[in-house]
Amino acid sequence: MFTSEMGVVEEWLSEFKTLPETSLPNYATNLKDKSSLVSSLYKVIQEPQSELLEPVCHQLFEFYRSGEEQLLRFTLQFLPELIWCYLAVSASRNVHSSGCIEALLLGVYNLEIVDKQGHSKVLSFTIPSLSKPSVYHEPSSIGSMALTESALSQHGLSKVVYSGPHPQREMLTAQNRFEVLTFLLLCYNAALTYMPSVSLQSLCQICSRICVCGYPRQHIRKYKGVSSRVPISSGFMVQMLTGVYFALYNGEWDLAQKALDDIIYRAQLELYPEPLLVANAIKASLPHGAMKSSKEGTRCIQVEITPTSSRISRNAVTSMSIRGHRWKRHEQPDSNNDATEVGILVIPEISVTNVSGERAGNGEKGRTLGDIGAQHMQGVQETATDPRSESKGLPELRRQKSVRKVMEDGLAPAGRVQF
Secondary structure, eight states, X not given: OOHHHHHHHHHHHHHHHTOOGGGHHHHHHHHXXXXXXXXXXXXXXXXXXOTTHHHHHHHHHHHHTTOOHHHHHXXXXXXXXXXXXXXXXXXXXXXXXXXXXXXXXXXXXXXXXXXXXXXXXXXXXXXXXXXXXXXXXXXXXXXXXXXXXXXXXXXXXXXXXXXXXXXXXXXXXXXXXXXXXXXXXXXXXXXXXXXXXXXXXXXXXXXXXXXXXXXTHHHHHTOOSOOSOOOOOHHHHHHHHHHHHHHHTTTOHHHHHHHHHHHHHHHHHHXXXXXXXXXXXXXXXXXXXXXXXXXXXXXXXXXXXXXOOSSOOTTOOOHHHHHHHHHHHHHHHHHHHHHHXXXXXXXXXXXXXXXXXXXXXXXXXXXXXXXXXXXXXXXXXXXXXXXXXXXXXHHHHHHHHHHHHHHHTTSSOGGGOOO
């Protein structure tokens, strides 16, 4: 460690001690932009024999219990590196050199398992239902299973998993070690969106080291320092996969993919079903090419979503279109009947000059009936070949009334008129 880096850390230690409480929020906001300080603190943590390690761990714990959200996240970003240093020292059986790191991990754990009133926390996790759509799947693609899940979801049936209450720990032992570390990694994963790139890189690197140390793959990865195997639990590996999965889609594709392969390698050796299931599911869902993601701004898992149209297609089947189609079907028979009736009732225009109330003679009556029959048949044929519009319906009805008037006046018996 260079002298300049030690000077940056010492200045940081002294600055916080003289800082008034009123200026704590501004100090916390500006702290995340000090990249030189963050890199120097990583080097201090990676050297267990450093004289600055104990005051650094003490100040990181003060940050965590200060109640300021920005200071809490500042401490959390070093959590993967702190866990690796503790496991590496424990594997080498040099427990005395990791006392300050163990105290920091225990302090963070004991603060997280209780709420502000000092009561034990019980964390709950709702397992999502496959019948409800999400950014990962569509229920329609599941098939018949979606119907069953949909029926269950309508009754509000959802599986909730509870974690806790967790007991307080005064020291880390081989029995409770991974219970504490798994919970700490769970707290880290809950704040993944606020972690900088250097923290995600550290997470991927320590996942690979933990999984391959002491195994033949260590020589392929060319990891030096720790050559003994690091014990690990199934739940801890699942929490590692959660962080690696986030890093895959947020700018750390190469490191995260390498860590994923190493976790699968270790899970196969240990025959752990849970991490094998999660890791293989993650690997099967990965795209073929590397993901391009910005390392700045808000972090999230990138998912391609089909864009929705802002307007309804003209050919789309809607309730209005079905209703309109139904109306058209009802209107068509009526219009056909009207056209037929009009064709039957259309009577050609005839001369009714002799119907002014006077009775005609027999000769005139015969001539009139013959003319009426011939003209009527001609009108029916013309109407059948050339239907008239509705605008001509009124004159045709008027002519029909004229003929009826002629018949009522006694020009011819009703039975002799054939239509």
